[in-house]
Amino acid sequence: MDTHATKTQEELIEKIQTLQILLEEMKEEKNRQELLDFPWAGNLGSWYWYIKTNQVICNDQKIFALGFQKEEIPEQIGFEFFTNKIHPDDFDRVMNNMRNHLYGKSPVYDTSYRIRTTDGQWKWFYDKGKITRRDEDGKPILLTGIVFDISEQKAMEELLETQNQQLIELSNTDYLTKILNRKALMEKLDYEIRRINRTETNLCFFMIDVDHFKKVNDTYGHLTGDKVLIQMTQIIQKIIRNTDFFGRFGGEEFIVVFPDCDLTGGLEVAERIRTTIQNSVFEAGIRITISGGLVAYQGETIDQMMEVADRLLYKAKESGRNQIRTL
Secondary structure (H helix, E strand, O other): OOHHHHHHHHHHHHHHHHHHHHHHHHHHHHHOOOOOOOOOOOEEEEEEEEOOOOEEEEOHHHHHOOOOOHHHOOOOEOOHHHHOOEOHHHHHHHHHHHHHHHOOOOOOEEEEEEEEOOOOOEEEEEEEEEEEEEOOOOOEEEEEEEEEEOHHHHHHHHHHHHHHHHHHHHHHEOOOOOOEOHHHHHHHHHHHHHHHHHHOOOEEEEEEEEOOHHHHHHHHOHHHHHHHHHHHHHHHHHHOOOOOEEEEEEOOEEEEEEEOOOHHHHHHHHHHHHHHHHOOOOHHHOOOOEEEEEEEOOOOOHHHHHHHHHHHHHHHHHOOOOOEEEO
């Protein structure tokens, strides 16, 4: 007997069986409770994957969404037609999701992923399906599911996430100087104190006030005064470490916190800040000085530490300004 003819006959029988299974599946779709009927926007229709022959039948909309023209659609589509286009960062997760369902570890195949279009862009698809037919041994032979283009929803989610992050930053940032505001400063200080208590390391707290700043506002106007404060904060930010943090406590009063720093180290940086500001020329040729109170954390409450720093600050003011006082 001609082996080629036999092979051709077997392939024909296999194709007929595949088509019969798929036809029966589509006929029963409306009556099967577990199949998916979603009226959502972006619905690209149903898909069927006949595992034995690796044949996928799906609504053309799924392929059109990837940028293909009708004449470009292959006569037979396999599972890899889509999986080869999945974003590398999503591929393993999607494959694991499918394997878990095929091996009975999950009741459905349910995942979202990025998929490459013909023009090199990425779209977001949401796929959901399940095994709807098994052979006599219980092995899966057909998966049926539905797919959605969720690119617009993902774009909206990303936009909302960005806006939420911006709102968080705005709620933590001083509107003028763009450094931490009082609320965020105190929250960060509280966190840092808790860390210091656990690690038994050092921390210095530096309270700053601009000398005679009311005179700057009265003489040059509040807009010029605002520019002076902005320039001063920029000077301080260039001096302090990345691990230090700095905020506006109110008006012309500022706080710098030096984690993992003892009093000697804190005083060295504080003096550098003071002398740099003293030697700088600000908006409209203005010169300013600062006074400060510097304390090392000794296990007291934040309020108690701030009270000590505040008293030291005013001692510096009473003693002629343009100086830093410590205990």
